[in-house]
Amino acid sequence: MDYVYGPGRNHLFVPGPVNIPEQVTRAMNRNNEDYRSPAIPALTKTLLEDVKKIFKTTSGTPFLIPTTGTGAWESALTNTLSPGDRIVSFLIGQFSLLWIDQQQRLNFKVDVVESDWGQGANLEVLASKIAEDKAHTIKAICIVHNETATGVTNNLATVRKILDHYQHPALFLVDGVSSICALDFRMDEWGIDVALTGSQKALSLPTGMGLICASPKALEATKTAKSVRVFFDWNDYLKFYKMGTYWPYTPSIQLLYGLRTALDLIFEEGLDNVIARHGRLAKATRLAVEAWGLKNCTQKEEWFSDTVTAVVVPPYIDSSEIVKRAWKRYNLSLGLGLNKVAGKVFRIGHLGNLNEVQLLYMYVFMLVFLNIYGHFARL
Ligand SMILES: Cc1ncc(COP(=O)(O)O)c(C=O)c1O
Known part of the structure; x- marks a missing residue:
């Protein structure tokens, strides 16, 4: 079932604006x-x-x-x-x-x-x-x-x-x-x-x-x-x-x-610790994307971003459909693909006020999603 707003709190994973402490x-x-x-x-x-x-x-x-x-x-x-x-x-x-x-x-x-x-x-x-x-x-x-x-x-x-x-x-x-x-x-x-x-x-x-x-x-x-x-x-x-x-x-x-x-x-956290946390969360996200069988839009490791991961979807689906369904069904906000990569990628923001537990529920969401929609084949 779809909702105008899904139940629960909004889970904000766009690459800005981000969650406010x-x-x-x-x-x-x-x-x-x-x-x-x-x-x-x-x-x-x-x-x-x-x-x-x-x-x-x-x-x-x-x-x-x-x-x-x-x-x-x-x-x-x-x-x-x-x-x-x-x-x-x-x-x-x-x-x-x-x-x-x-x-x-x-x-x-x-x-x-x-x-x-x-x-x-x-x-x-x-x-x-x-x-x-x-x-x-x-x-x-x-x-x-x-x-x-x-x-x-x-x-x-x-x-x-x-x-x-x-x-x-x-x-x-x-x-x-x-x-x-x-x-x-x-x-x-x-x-x-x-x-x-x-x-x-x-x-x-x-x-x-x-x-x-x-x-x-x-x-x-x-x-x-x-x-x-x-x-x-x-x-x-x-x-x-x-x-x-x-x-x-x-x-x-x-x-x-x-x-x-x-x-x-x-x-209080320490600026260098904040930066290290972003590094950790980003690396985990890249590993998760790999485990989902999807590709990172970023073509070389030297350019990998520790604040946002753009995930390439299979060519037979429109990535904006994933963003739409995530929002309607789970009250979860992912970033759309923009301009040249519209429909081809969705974006996960992992910056600002964010921790491991929050990211983990987003990963679980993706697993549920991939399961429900047969790795997007049923979208
Ligand atoms: C790298 C970068 N520069 C500039 C902007 C524009 O900022 P604003 O939307 O606050 O005007 C954005 C917005 O997302 C951005 O990501």
Whole structure:
């Protein structure tokens, strides 16, 4: 029997938004407050300091902007670049595609380096472009660390090595939306100029906050960047930072308290332990997929993602049917296949506030499902 909502609690296994810890929900369950009172700047000061730890930066300047990952992208681009600037960007799945679309709509000249969906960014092409660019016409490299549509993680250390090898000054802009706070991420060590994420991913908060960190070089670039920016202008934030009031416009008070608790939980577990937990859960999921007789969309081990696994289904079925039935019958949410891989894959998110027991019931669900539907033959 199908239901509009299946019985029981919703079992959320999309790769963001993710489950919110009870402690965070409770911390956010409060009245609005005057953000010009002494309390909010005091809270904000601790958040700005502590957020740097999840980016692994000491020299970066953080911005907590009321937006989503898409707005964080726009802030990274418009604060550092000018229309007509040449950038290199990698197309490997739906989210890198959307970022490229934004880059083109903002009138940058984008060298798109495309790979098959399921593969990582082609860094050999990057190396040859950088080697050839003696005149330094390339102003920025834009890369999605973890492509959430295909479960592919790119090697950021190699990008830095290539830039350093050719002493190329291009800015290094990184989408860490489905990686920061879950995968190994080292802003300072990898010389990243702008790194960004969204609150609804590994931080396990509601949607609505874009977290961005800018290197000193990125802040310097704002002085010459001519892109039009208003809402996302970092300089408006910097002015208020100097005054110690922090907010150029109204922040979500509830999200600020939620972020405080989310960070406390992460530090209590230990950031490195959080990252190790993601590694463990991801490996278990890959083994489970193999045991179900299904394939991982990610084509090589070096690109395996520890936050999302895209599972390829047999060619005779539509993967969205699995997602639909899981939701209707079991109140279980899996990620749909997007764009080029629509109907071909479904996605399991294993990031944020998640443990072994939760994942185990999802594995059991798959076994039941495969049994009921005769390994999809009866779908
Ligand atoms: C890697 C990546 N970048 C960017 C985005 C866009 O973020 P948002 O939907 O918060 O705007 C997403 C969303 O899932 C994502 O996974």
